[in-house]
Amino acid sequence: MEDHARLLLDLAMVLGVAALTSVLFQKLKQPAVLGYLLAGMIVGPHVPVPLVADLGNVRLMGELGVILLMFTIGLEFSLPRLLRAGPPALLTGTLQVGTQLVAGFLVARLLGWAPLESAFFAASLSIASTMILAKLFDERGIRGALKDTVLGVLLVEDLHAVLLLAALTAAASLGGPSAGAIAGTLLKLGVFLAVLVGAGRLVVPRMVRWVADHARDEVLLVVAAALCFGLAQLAAWAGFSVAMGAFVAGMLVCESGRGRKVEHLVHPLRDLFAAMFFVAVGMLMEPAVVLRDWPLVLLFTTLVIVVNAVAVTVGATLAGLPLALGVRAGLALGQVGEFGFILLSAGIGLGAVDPSRYALLAAICVATALATPALISAGEPAARLAERHLPLALKTYLGLYQSWAAALRAPALRKAPGAAVRRTFLQLLLDAILIGLVGALAPRVMRMATAWLEGPGAFGHTLAQGAVLLAASALVVLLVGRMLRRSRVLAERLLDLPGPGDLGTRPDTRRAFRTGLRLGVLLLTGLPVLAAVLALIPLASLGALGAAVALAIPLLVWRRARGLQRDLSADAEWMGTDARDPWGTPEAAPALHSGGWRTLRIGPRCPSLGRNLGDLDLPGGSGVVLVALLREGHLLEPRPEARLQAGDLLALSGPASALDQAEALLGREPGGGLPA
Template sequence: MHEAHFVADIAIVLGVGAVIAVLARRLGQPTILGYLFAGLIVGPYLPVPIFADVERTTALAEFGVVLVMFAVGLEFRIAKLFRVLPTAGLTGLIQVSFLIFAGFSVGRVLGWDLVASLFLGACVCISSTMVVSKVFAQKKVPADVRELVLGILVIQDVIAIVLIAAMTGVAAGGGLAPADLALTLAKLAGVLIAMLGGGMLVVPRLMKRIAGFESVELDAVVAIGLCFALALLAESLGYSVALGAFIGGILVAESGLGERIEHLIQPVRDMFAAIFFVSIGMTVDPLEAWANLPLALLVFAVVVVGQLLSVGFSGLLAGNGLRRSVTAGLSLGQIGEFGFILAAIGIGADVVPESLQPILVTVAVLTAFTTPLAIGVSSRVVHALDAAMPRRLQSLISLHEEWLERLRAGGGAVAAPTRRAMRNLVVDSVALLLLLVLAAVLAPAAPARVAGWSGMSEEAARIAVTLAALLVAVPFLVGVARNAVRFARLRSGRLLGRANASTPSAEVGSRALGGMILALIVLALGVPFTAALGFVVGVGYAALGFGVGIIVVSIHLWRTAGRVDTEFGTAVLRIGDALSTHPYESPPSAHLSTPGLISGLDDVVTFTVSDESAAAGKTLAQLDLRARTGATVIAVRRGEHSATLPAGDQSLEPGDLLALTGTQAAVDSAQSILRDGVLPDRADDEG
């Protein structure tokens, strides 16, 4: 009879889930949305004569968590992580830290305790790989945007695993006091090292031997058996089954059979993942969701706006350009599977309000609707931002993107001074973070002890302790600042100091690139430190410090942009003169070299508009090249006359010679639009 109940639950959950998921796909929505709505139908809160048992479905749903995390581990590669770090590493770190702090701040403002607020921040900081993948499959998105978004998702996956393990320890009573949190993280590090180290000695060899039998059945059974065995081991050690399953996936993938096993388990994984999302929907009381709608809308706004701001701003500093950064920020504006897993951990441990689940489901439903819409209007958002942006910022962003592309393309080993500056920067940053933790541990009791020992008042003792902490921190702060500046100068000098090191233009470019790299380092260190400070000094003081930091960085970037814009204008005039003497009989696309100019404008690409060109008869505003590709038309020659920095109403005619600047991919895309009217990877994008 008990087994019959499980069969009935599976039949109801999968049957209703399949019907609603099909309807969702017909409406152009992700299947996750259908599963969540199916959970409402078969759950206990709606008067529908079809319902499944919540407890049994939740037990089945845990299989979905295990198999999804196992699949994530199978896809994870250390080499893949290092490959996406240059373009997405710091952006992902800044984005996750910013959303954790934003969610934590919302929780504290609402009166939630520290643990519940931290869970809210953790739940909203990870985007949905499933939603993004489905939307990208339905909408044509440029390849460089897909690469950036998927790279950020890889970084998020790594951070999510750490969050799941750490939050499991916190929910189990580890506490959020810095000493308790440090102990929790130390235990986590030990468990990870032990499981990965021990597993590497056994699992890859075992899987290779099993593969020798050439049996699909054995491959699947042994792999899934290892997955659940490691999930059970992690649970017995006090961590989530998700951590063990993820480690199991990594270990199986090390055998070289990752893709094969992933293909074998995909149907089973998808089935239990569907049950997991249906089970989430079953826990939501529509009346409670309606009662918490204002809070859900607030969290929704935090997710969408927070993703856009954090990914957009950090993406610009990382050299991803306005189009890629803004489109990526709009693409990641949703909460994902990890958010529901984290919420389930908190609810199961009774450390978060029960309203968290309906809030997350409401936000998931809203963002599932808005993500395709946001991607659809991304080009218009980019165009509006580009049009509203002062020219000095346009010039800086355009050149900065090309500078970093050249820096990445340079490859090769990192010079010893650069490695030394990077190592010292990391050491000083870690020391400063440890000092922050120590100060938080000693802060409550230190003033009273100093007052009793010295005879001064407790208020005077508190001031003395604060000053002492600042004095101890000064050497590390100076070290962070000095090494950050040194690292930025070395990296910028490596790119811009080779060909034209003695020219004033090269000096301006080198300082500008160094300033942008320094701003990125400040943001990459400042956002996580702000999130950590929120636990120590409170949200208000941390937010105030972060705001001051953003203002300082913004002023620095504005001044840097002014210097670059002056040099940019001078360089464009020289390019216009060079374009006037450029032979018309050159190929339709050629290079125009002007040595001595600021890097990025010393070698531009020319394009000749022909009678067959799609751009003939159109204005630059209609083509909208900078917003659509990131490339800029800096000069147009018609006959014997050249126009520099042409306005949007500049029309193009057959025989016009254009000078284009931007990254190689941006220029290639711009030429495709000028020539054929479409982007190279978006055949449906009409010019």
């Protein structure tokens, strides 16, 4: 009876304090998550306040919150939705998670942390907060391309988070990053998931659909909760995370087509118990530890914001999204999310992570969450600043590349590449996996082979090790060479698709686009494999590899951009093909392209004739990219002070709606009215 009374007391105490702190943070226009963390500190044992809840009880209720949170993430995840998010979200999310994971791991290792602890902590930094961003977007009324891009990246991040959770818990449960043991555990996990998902898809969607259509809402809620906790417990019995089982349950319910209805019913329960989870995190926060480790808080906070901003911007740009959109999305994603606590909790529970890291992560979460509103507000000025100082060669290159990529993402072309592209991409991914396996298994193979090959004496031992290392290096070189060749083949096949203005068929643009495509494909296939074997790679090798990639990407893009600029300066008249003059005669306004490219001719009747580009503000007013300004066959830099003259050609890139809006802005009289 005392246990029941204590549980009731803890529930009343935690909810009461959390209610007060969350209302306070709501008034301060800050995320409610910060209020829950503060509530945990108040009812925890490390703050001199006469309100101390039982950590075991709060953790138990917080575990229910984790299960329900993962269940709702699974409800939102489906293969069709991932396909709708498209290659841009997949590439951007993968690059962001992989880059943050590698950077965080390197910093943690340089601080002297153990490999597995570093991997867990780096993984906890690599997932942004769906809860914080969704709330801020709703409060600020942010819609359109920025919200769609960020939510698509968050969806991909959630997928990577589930994979990281499975891989890291497998490594921790085996006592360390043993390649053979991890491979065996992941194989067991694959079989478990295949059986669970295969059998579940035969039963769960039909059952949920029938209950949703024929029973009351409370019955549907009970059935959904039973599936959620039942599969979570089944995963625990199999030796895997309860969070993963709940995620699979959500995916299966989503397959019923009634996921939205179930999510609406589960949402209040999820919010209630998720609050308990963050309160439990706050109870573990030691202010003395945070004050002692404030340099680490500052270091990792800066790392999260800077690395996420750069990685998302680069990923979005390589995926063909506008640079301004990439900058804004990168700054918006500069925080540590709720999934980070789930990952770190798993590591602490398995004894792989020092419990004091919880307080450090919570302090980083608070710092990044407090900075997020300011980062979102700074997104647009930062994007304008980046575009204003971008060299002309890069501006032209990115604008043309975006135009071609926008046409490639058109619904009519999504299935055009066919089986050949999919087969080539899968072959690339297989090569990347084989490289990861060679790197992971090399130490064990070296020990076994050395014992078999070595002769008497130290010389024989060294010779045997050298022979094994040479064989492994030769195999890696062979696989890397094959990846490079296949990335070129894949880029060529994508460039053969129809695009606006034949951008993919011209030799100059084709050479330039091929570089961006190959970089994107290689990062998309290589980074997940690198993340999987991160703890097995020597620190010096990992640092050298990271530095080489960080230098190679901008150098390659800059080289191609300069080459394209030279080619366009010699022959830019092709940009004027099919140019439109919407303000002239009907014959001067040919049919519109279906892609993201449009060239407008400034005729004598254009209302914007004689105005400066800076006054028109086409990028800010419509969202287009001003790729080039052509005057009498010569390519000019579209500076803000450039004044439009009769006969000028404006090459614009962007979605069809943005291009229409830019055309309308050019057709607006200086006083604000439309032409008669």
